[in-house]
Amino acid sequence: MCILCLYYSPDEGDYLLIAADNRDEVFERPTAQADFWRDHSTVLAGRDLQVPNGGTWFGVTVDGRFSVLTNFRQDPKDINPNAESRGHLVSDYLTGKTSPLDYCKQIDGQKFNGFSLITADLCGKGGVAYRSNYDPSGSRLLGPGVYGLSNSTLDSPWHKVKRGKETFADIVKSPDSNLTDRLLKLLSDDTSCWPDPAIPSAGIPEEFGRNASAIFVNPCAVPKGTYGTRTQTILTVTRGGLVSYTERTFSIETSQWNTISHTFQLCLQ
Template sequence: MCLISFAWQPGTPTPLRLMGNRDEFYARPTAPMGEWQDSPDVVGGRDLEAGGSWMAARRGGVVAALTNVRDLQLSVPPGAPSRGELVAGALQCGNIEAWLRELSQGEALRYAGFNLLVATPQRLWHLHRGRDRLALSEVPPGVHGLSNADLNSPWPKLLDVRRALEDAILQPGCWPTAVQRAMQNPQEAAVEALPDTGAGLELERQLSAAFIVGEHYGTRATSWLTLDSHGHIRITEQRFGPRGRFEGETTLALANDSLASTL
C-alpha cells in the first residue's frame, strides 16, 4: 500500500479501524481479495508475481498492512525480496513479537524501505525500515497515518485522510464512507506542500494525490477493515483499473471459526 489511515483504540469494542490504498502498475498480476489456498485462515489480496500482499488478515484476529518507503537515496541490497512477503510472514508466523524483533535486529535490512503494521485486538506494532533507522515500536492509541515515509509524516494526502478518520470517529455513522471519500480523492497537492523524495517534481505531483489516476500506474485498490475486541474482522476491497475504472468489490467477515463473503 501507499497510503493508510487507522484508528487504534485498545480496550474498546472496536480496537482497530483501518483504510488504505494500494498504488501499483496495472500490468502487475494480482488476485482479488479472497481466501489464500496455501493458508486457508488468511484472506487478502495477493500479488501473483511475488506471492505477498499489501494488506491481509488471519482468522482469530490478526491484521497486517504494508507501505513502501519512497526514498531514492535508500540503499537496497541486490536481489532484495519483495516487501509484500512481510505481510504473509506476519500472518503465518507462530510468534508475532519474536518474528518482528528478529526483523528489527537486522533481518529487515534485506528489504527495500517499508512500514509494516501488525495488529491483534490487544497490541499494534509498527516496524519501520528507512534510510536512517530501523525501528520496532508499539503504536500509541489515537488516529494515525502512513504513506511512503515514517509514521505520521505530514504529507498532504496523509493529513487529509487522517483528518477524515478523526472526524468519522467523532460522528457515528460516518465510518467508512467519509474516510473512503478522502481516500478516493484524485486532487494533487500544491507544489509548495510536496515532499522531496528524489522522484522529481512531475512525479511527486502525480503521487501526491490520495487516489492516483493513470493509464499504466495508479490506485488499484481501496481496502478497509474493522477488528473488534473478540478478534472478529470485517474487510472490504474495492478494485480499480486504468484511469480509475471500477472493477469490483468484495467484503469478507472473519469470525474465529467462520468466513462469510459478499461479492
C-alpha cells in the same frame, strides 16, 4: 504513493481497529483480489502474483492477526533490484505465530528495500507494532490513537498524510452504518497536495508528483493509465470481534471498480 489511515482503541469505543488503505501500483503487476488463501485458509488478503509464494500488502486472519505494508520512497539509485520481496513481510507474519513486536524486531532490514510495516494481534495481548528499516527509532508498540502512513515513516508530515488523518479522525469519532462508504469516499479524494516540501523530490517529475500527492492517485492520469490507486481496502473490527473486510479493485481496461466483501467473527480471548 500508497496511504494508510489506522485507528486503534484497545480499551474503549465500539471498534477495536479501523483501517483504510489505498494501494498504488503499476497495473501490469499481476495481482489476485482478496480472498481466503488456498494454502493458508485462515488468511484473508490479496496476493502479489509476480513473485514466488506471493506475498501481500494488507491482510487479516480469522484468529486475529493483521498486517499492512507500504514501500518507502527511496532515491532510485538506492533501490536494490535483488532485494527480497517486501510483500513476504506481511504474509510471513499472517501465517506465523510470533507476537507483533517480536516479529518486527527479528526482521533483517538490510535484506529489503525501504518499507514500513504494521503488525497486530487483535485476539490476544500482543497489541499493534510498527517497524521501518528507514526509522532509526526501531521497532515499537503503538498506543491507542489515529495514525497515518504513506511511502515514508509513520505519521510523516506529508500533506496527503495530514489531510487523510484529519478526515479519518473525524469519521471514526462518529462511526455509523455508512462507515465503509465514508471511508471509501476519503480514499477517493483526488485533491492534489503538491508541491509538498516534505516529499523527497529525487526522481519525481512534476506532473507525476502533483497527481501522486493526492490521497487517490487517478489511474487514468499518472502516467497515462500505467500506475495509480489499484486497490482500496476497508477493515473494521468491533469490540466484540466482528470483522468487516471490503476491497475494491480498479480495472484500467473498463474504468470500473470490482468490489468484494467478507464478514466473520474473531475468537476473542
